[in-house]
Amino acid sequence: MKAQRIKIAAMLGLSVLAIACGEKKQGDKQQAEAALEQVKEEMNHKMGGDVAASGQYKKGDVVPKELVCMVNDAFMGKEQLKVEHEGKVYYGCCAMCQSRIPEDETVRVAKDPFTLETVDKADAYIVMIGDNGEVAYFKNEANYQQFVAEAQVN
Numbered sequence: 001m002k003a004q005r006i007k008i009a010a011m012l013g014l015s016v017l018a019i020a021c022g023e024k025k026q027g028d029k030q031q032a033e034a035a036l037e038q039v040k041e042e043m044n045h046k047m048g049g050d051v052a053a054s055g056q057y058k059k060g061d062v063v064p065k066e067l068v069c070m071v072n073d074a075f076m077g078k079e080q081l082k083v084e085h086e087g088k089v090y091y092g093c094c095a096m097c098q099s100r101i102p103e104d105e106t107v108r109v110a111k112d113p114f115t116l117e118t119v120d121k122a123d124a125y126i127v128m129i130g131d132n133g134e135v136a137y138f139k140n141e142a143n144y145q146q147f148v149a150e151a152q153v154n
Helices: 002-022 026-052 095-103 141-153
Strands: 081-085 088-092 109-111 118-120 125-128 135-138
Touching (some): 088 095
Antiparallel strands (some): 081 088, 109 118
């Protein structure tokens, strides 16, 4: 997996270099930079699962809000882009997520899996629920503990 990322990064670097060096037009250079940024964002999205599997956090652990992309509902393993909206703080992994948070209320809220209440992600108790970094948002720790207790009974 690491070798694949290195190959992708090398190919992207060479592509950007070829475009930037071969064409002296400012517009082409900006297009190349924009394409590189888009690929970086896509790689950032995909890296969340790999980081989650690294062992620092595991399924069932509470995770820090600033390490979660609240648009993709994924633990990313590194600090995300901070987005302040209406006095609350949310986090996204890329420019697209960063712009979407203030524009789309549906990415700012989630359902508490225990009560099925709507929860604001900025206020939520966030727990990793999957082996690939998937997270769930609970209203509070008590709801999470009850959720776990009921799951063990059933």
